[in-house]
Amino acid sequence: MFHGNIVRTCDEELDNGPFPIPVSHITASSELDYDHGPDTARLHFTPAAWCPSKVETLAPTPNMYIQVSE
Numbered sequence: 001m002f003h004g005n006i007v008r009t010c011d012e013e014l015d016n017g018p019f020p021i022p023v024s025h026i027t028a029s030s031e032l033d034y035d036h037g038p039d040t041a042r043l044h045f046t047p048a049a050w051c052p053s054k055v056e057t058l059a060p061t062p063n064m065y066i067q068v069s070e
Contacts, residue, residue, distance in 0.1 A: 028041075036051040
């Protein structure tokens, strides 16, 4: 069950409002480096980009993911 804001329009951030998504709830199969971890996938985060590791980029698998959990 998602406990954040219900996004009513395309220009609202997923993680704003009274129940922001904690960093510990955003995970990924890998990250390129510290500056491109899963928590950087948030809207309006600068720099805004989750990037998988170079290994996953060169040989993508069905196991590559980014996930938001409760």
